[in-house]
Amino acid sequence: MKQQPAPRGVYIHIPFCTNKCHYCDFNSFVLKGQPVDEYLEALEREMAATSIMLPPQVIDTVFVGGGTPTVLTPEQMTRFLAAVKRHFPLADNVEFSMEANPGTTDLEKLQAMREGGVNRLSFGVQSFDNVLLERIGRIHDVDDVYNSIANARTAGFDNLSIDLMFGLPGQTVDALQDSVARALALDLPHYSLYGLKVEENTLFHRLYERNELILPEEEEELEMYLYIMEQLKNAGRRQYEISNFAKPGFESRHNTIYWRNEPYYGLGAGAHGYAGRHRHVNIKGVQPYIEATRNGLPRLDSSDVSESEAMEDFMMVGLRLLEGVSNTDFGRQFPGHSIEEQFGDIIMRLQDDGLLEAEGDRYRLTEQGVLLGNEVFGAFVTVLED
Template sequence: MHSEIEGIGLYIHVPFCKSKCRYCDFNSFSGRDQLIPAYFNAVAKELVQYGDKLRGLRVDTVFIGGGTPSFVDPAYIYELMELCVKTFEICRNAEITIEANPGTLSVEKLTLYRQAGINRLSMGLQAYQKNLLGLMGRIHTAEDFISNFKDARKAGFENINADLIFGLPGQTLKDWEETIEGALRWEPEHLSCYSLKIEDGTVFGQMLDRGELCPADDEQDREMYYLAIKRLGQAGLRHYEISNFARPGYECRHNIKYWRTCRYIGVGPGAHSYFDGKRYGNICDIENYIKCIDNGQNTAENIEHIYKKDEISEFVILGLRLTQGIDISEFRQRFGREIFDIYGMQIKELTEKGLLECMGSRLALSSKGLDLANSVFVELIR
């Protein structure tokens, strides 16, 4: 199983937004601000409940995500971090991230985050062009991003990520290039580049159904992806996961926990946990979540016992998302079996197709495999 020395990850969900983006299918809401005080009260209670379960275990990554955590009064975040320090054994060199949207930050807010011990900032830039930001329902401009990025540096943030989206309807290769160059100009330590997925239940999903949206074609989407890999590589950012690039030493340690199937706890509505041989998520509705916590009821649902077979396939599929792939000896150590005994035939076929590479003690996607990752994963679990 997992090494006991390895710390646990803690995810805290803040579901509030100023306005909901058109592509977003996360558990987030706008116009529910009246619930904020009761919400943070409930989250505090859930954190304290976990205090006992995690006794003796070290927390080495904390990720405050959303929603838009930077939308709420920073005093809530400060108090939350104080409680975490009191409740858990947080490592001295823990990576502590907060997600933020440009236009919701100020030097004062960022300074308070730093005082609370937060040392990594993840900003949703998405695009540089006003028309594309407007199409997505973003409420900021590229100028807001620039000014908030400078504010973050002033406040002492030395680890900043920017999220970018490609494959947007109407986005040209030139737009995407301009977005990449715009982000690189400020020398962030980390960039995430996501290909737009139009999900059911989102405004984009409804627009697509009504024929009001013309999605980017696959060829252009791939061209944008290759451009990102090439340009970010030239700028010294290492491509370490399908969608993620970082300066050496600035890879997101919290997200690596997900890809390496390490243990983590999720707090707040819709937050997921992988702990104690089980995977489960909290109920999604904010009011219900608050009511359950206040009445001392369990908020976990869809509790799934992870059997060895599932754990093995998750380890392989998620591990292959990392460009360095899977350590074959770690697989043997963790599961007491050889990876080739279980997946030998698929590995052979995928290697012959040029989608997988075996390099020394590692098994990884080739550059062609990175491009066709989903079909590789389907082959492996069939």
């Protein structure tokens, strides 16, 4: 087996939130009463142990997610960012992203983030409709969005992204159109658009089970997605992935690591990592995670990834990118193999169904395939034998 390279991306999880949104199934905990400083100490222990176990080379991307990382105080933020730099050698042109919640980013905190090396912010806006924001459990309002973006620009951030959601309870096409217009008026370089998924262990799932969650019809949700794609394209934001749109040069470099099935470090409570054809997930609870770091790596589970499983993953995540997957990249990860050799029958069927198209040594989604992406990705699940 070819020796796998050391990861060039780092994901770090800050699991604290001001509150739990009604749709959220991420590993997150309400901030009040949490041992935040102890957690940051534990993160430093995991960083140190990780850098010994799998020594890092130059790191191209860092992504801090959650939770809401921006609930850290300016002092905690400064300490945390300094620890990242101590344990991971960052490239001169590193993309250093942090998720942020509008209303948790005053100018002092943003300046601490900028001085600590963060150069890209992703704001969880979700909607420009205050009624909808309250309905889905967000604590910010539209004014907080504008203030946060203004503060970020004042602090020196120009690589900014916002998340918007569609298919929300009670959301109409008109309401979605208004949110898209307001989002584009901010003239940001990057936008992420997500349809609501009702996940287990959420308030929305409990309501859904009781038939108390009224969602838009499937046709209406499709109309929303098509409208989003059209408006963002007209505004000069290229759709480079199923849910992501950017000005040229502002595509998320860190997320592209995932979509290309490349290795990355994963640190923090509940974080996932992938390196050397080996996946792990960390212990999820805050206190159990803290205690586990005193005795080594805080693993909840870990497993080897077979070559056939890695090939399937390559296709499933790679086809999310609108540039698709290439035999060149496939051969780089799996020397001596080609896409046609492993998946020829599936590729032909998806082409016959009008969901995939070929160009040179590359396969990518058609316009119809973009709308039926899950059908395409599912075609590659557990189809190869080890």
